[in-house]
Amino acid sequence: MSAPARLDAAASPGGRQRSRADVVINLIVVLAVLAAIVVGLSTHRFATVANAKAIITSAGLVGIAALGLTLITIGGSAVSLAIAPTVAAVGMMFLSAQSLGLVPALAIALLCGVVITGVQGAVVGYAAANPVVLTIAASFAITGLAIGISGGASVAPTGSGYDRLNATPGGVALSVYVLIVLALAVEWTLRRTGFGRSLYLIGANRPAARAAGLPVGRTTAVAWLGAGALFAVTAAFTAAFNTSANVNLGGTLTFDAIAAVLAGGTSIAGGRGSALRTLAGAVLIAGVSDILLLRGYSTGVQIMVKGLIVLFVVVIVHLRTKGSRA
Amino acid sequence: MSARRLGQPEVLLPTAAAGVTVTAFALLPAYTDAGLSSFDVYNTFQIFARLGLLALALGLTMIAGEFDLSVVGTYALGGMLTVQAGQEHYAYGLLAAVAAGAAIGLVQGGLIAGLKLPSMPVTLATYIALLGLTSALSGGLTKTYSNASVTLWVDRTVLTYFSPRSLITLGLFVLAAVVLSLTRWGRELRAIGGDRRASRVAGVRVDRLLVGTFVASGVLSALGGSLLSFSLGSANPDPGVQPLIVAAAAALLGGVSLTGGRGNPLGLLGGIMAVALLTEIVTVAALPAYVTQLFFAGLLGIIVVIDAPDLHSALVRQRTRLRAGTSRPSPAGAQPGNQT
Numbered sequence: 001m002s003a004p005a006r007l008d009a010a011a012s013p014g015g016r017q018r019s020r021a022d023v024v025i026n027l028i029v030v031l032a033v034l035a036a037i038v039v040g041l042s043t044h045r046f047a048t049v050a051n052a053k054a055i056i057t058s059a060g061l062v063g064i065a066a067l068g069l070t071l072i073t074i075g076g077s078a079v080s081l082a083i084a085p086t087v088a089a090v091g092m093m094f095l096s097a098q099s100l101g102l103v104p105a106l107a108i109a110l111l112c113g114v115v116i117t118g119v120q121g122a123v124v125g126y127a128a129a130n131p132v133v134l135t136i137a138a139s140f141a142i143t144g145l146a147i148g149i150s151g152g153a154s155v156a157p158t159g160s161g162y163d164r165l166n167a168t169p170g171g172v173a174l175s176v177y178v179l180i181v182l183a184l185a186v187e188w189t190l191r192r193t194g195f196g197r198s199l200y201l202i203g204a205n206r207p208a209a210r211a212a213g214l215p216v217g218r219t220t221a222v223a224w225l226g227a228g229a230l231f232a233v234t235a236a237f238t239a240a241f242n243t244s245a246n247v248n249l250g251g252t253l254t255f256d257a258i259a260a261v262l263a264g265g266t267s268i269a270g271g272r273g274s275a276l277r278t279l280a281g282a283v284l285i286a287g288v289s290d291i292l293l294l295r296g297y298s299t300g301v302q303i304m305v306k307g308l309i310v311l312f313v314v315v316i317v318h319l320r321t322k323g324s325r326a
Numbered sequence: 327m328s329a330r331r332l333g334q335p336e337v338l339l340p341t342a343a344a345g346v347t348v349t350a351f352a353l354l355p356a357y358t359d360a361g362l363s364s365f366d367v368y369n370t371f372q373i374f375a376r377l378g379l380l381a382l383a384l385g386l387t388m389i390a391g392e393f394d395l396s397v398v399g400t401y402a403l404g405g406m407l408t409v410q411a412g413q414e415h416y417a418y419g420l421l422a423a424v425a426a427g428a429a430i431g432l433v434q435g436g437l438i439a440g441l442k443l444p445s446m447p448v449t450l451a452t453y454i455a456l457l458g459l460t461s462a463l464s465g466g467l468t469k470t471y472s473n474a475s476v477t478l479w480v481d482r483t484v485l486t487y488f489s490p491r492s493l494i495t496l497g498l499f500v501l502a503a504v505v506l507s508l509t510r511w512g513r514e515l516r517a518i519g520g521d522r523r524a525s526r527v528a529g530v531r532v533d534r535l536l537v538g539t540f541v542a543s544g545v546l547s548a549l550g551g552s553l554l555s556f557s558l559g560s561a562n563p564d565p566g567v568q569p570l571i572v573a574a575a576a577a578l579l580g581g582v583s584l585t586g587g588r589g590n591p592l593g594l595l596g597g598i599m600a601v602a603l604l605t606e607i608v609t610v611a612a613l614p615a616y617v618t619q620l621f622f623a624g625l626l627g628i629i630v631v632i633d634a635p636d637l638h639s640a641l642v643r644q645r646t647r648l649r650a651g652t653s654r655p656s657p658a659g660a661q662p663g664n665q666t
Contacts, residue, residue: 310447
């Protein structure tokens with residue numbers, strides 16, 4: 001569907017019109033950023049060190065999950081709508097495995113996340129199943145299984161090892177450091193390894209990647225495995241922070257992660273984007289949420305604004321992509 | 327109906343799905359201790375009324391080769407507006423919901439057709455924004471509808487098996503079927519889903535038709551939400567993912583493909599009836615809620631995998647290879663039929 005669109009764009013407008021349109025788009029982006037900064041600075045208690053810490057702490061958890069989603073999106077599998085249920089299910093496993101000690105519990109959580117998400121990735125990679133509809137089904141299945149096994153009750157930790165994840169070295173949550181390390185690791189994998197380059201190619205043009213002999217199915221499945229591991233890390237931190245876990249542990253994480261990835265400017269069509277962009281997107285979304293919270297808006301308004309930001313960025317990224325290819 | 331026509335997926339799938347579920351429903355007393363009464367049939371139509379319009383809305387956009395994730399958001403918003411604007415008179419609520427649905431469809435269709443954006447990210451963003459808006463309108467709380475006479479009216483029994491609500495839903499399905507089969511819109515809708523560039527060249531007004539489809543999708547989802555609010559006497563700001571799952575499963579069972587260009591409203595009717603019958607069977611058999619959830623997730627998962635293009639082409643390749651041993655491959659076998 002997008003191929004004819006690009007051709008149309010390339011054929012119709014002249015070069016000068018194109019560049020003028022680009023200037024307008026850039027102007028809109030700059031104005032939007034300036035408006036956000038002005039609103040932020042005029043908000044009481046926004047520009048304080050304590051608030052900055054609050055923003056990066058809340059960006060931490062969403063950011064790690066969003067890094068996982070970045071792998072999925074760059075590989076051309078659009079988005080997973082099963083992030084929150086996966087995080088909830090893995091968080092429940094993590095807390096109930098606490099009696100074994102922190103490291104074995106983390107290993108179990110990682111294994112769980114990798115298996116749950118990897119199975120979906122294998123289906124998407126090898127059969128080219130529609131990832132959005134498949135993950136909707138998966139989210140339902142995961143929640144159903146979690147309720148069936150737990151009986152719908154909250155899981156309490158069976159040990160206290162998890163508390164080490166709540167450490168705040170230097171006054172900043174441990175998850176923030178983990179996010180930064182993981183973002184650099186994912187960025188390095190995407191830029192410097194054969195896997196990363198294949199992933200960009202597959203995301204940009206799946207048939208061409210297949211024709212070039214790239215292992216499309218395997219690469220996609222591996223990207224989802226990585227995403228599953230990152231969801232599991234998010235789950236461990238979220239569960240440790242809440243000290244109990246039920247099927248609602250994920251909350252609005254699915255939407256938050258999608259918002260972070262898309263707000264960072266990663267194209268949902270695949271083949272473009274980076275881990276560092278997602279990092280910026282996560283901070284942006286956390287910052288906007290924080291402004292709305294400080295100004296006393298409800299959760300509903302916060303979610304609505306996230307949706308509108310995603311819509312705005314999707315339109316802008318699409319227009320810019322068209323411009324650069326014309 | 328010739329055997330060839332019956333073999334087409336958009337006829338075969340809904341017929342088979344409806345046939346199997348009707349049989350399973352009729353034989354229900356044979357394998358559970360529950361007996362069947364006319365109430366069970368009435369109830370099946372009530373389930374159909376709850377989700378039918380959502381499935382129709384999603385199905386229409388899928389025929390056009392798009393996927394409107396925002397239907398559940400519009401559904402929630404429509405229900406909430408109905409309750410909040412319709413306290414005085416139900417018509418105000420209905421009007422507010424339909425107007426909101428049309429406006430949402432217009433904006434989304436305009437963006438998707440005008441800027442040639444893919445529908446998935448646009449409708450995903452709208453879905454998030456609409457859930458937020460609905461929650462902001464209600465303060466995150468379930469709102470009750472005080473006009474009890476409307477609530478009683480929409481669910482009263484008509485002709486033993488129906489209620490005004492299920493009849494309205496059924497009527498809208500028939501209307502959609504008549505409009506799409508008697509006018510050229512039906513053919514054009516499938517054409518833009520199958521090959522958009524070719525249909526543009528052939529003179530189909532693609533943009534206008536796309537905007538119209540999204541407006542129809544918005545209005546139908548909002549109406550679905552309104553009817554549900556009237557029936558429940560309340561509106562819930564977050565319907566969860568279940569309606570989306572059921573609507574997607576119904577549309578796919580109804581012979582619509584995720585790649586577009588296939589399906590019709592009567593097939594969608596067959597698909598949603600199959601899903602409604604399944605839900606009623608699960609209810610009568612008194613299975614725990616999570617089993618039902620797993621069941622529907624499994625159903626949708628299987629359909630999506632069957633619908634997956636690479637699986638198709640792999641099977642076609644396999645068949646071609648087998649046939650090539652004995653004779654020349656047929657033209658149909660030589661070209662894997664997917665456009666991705």
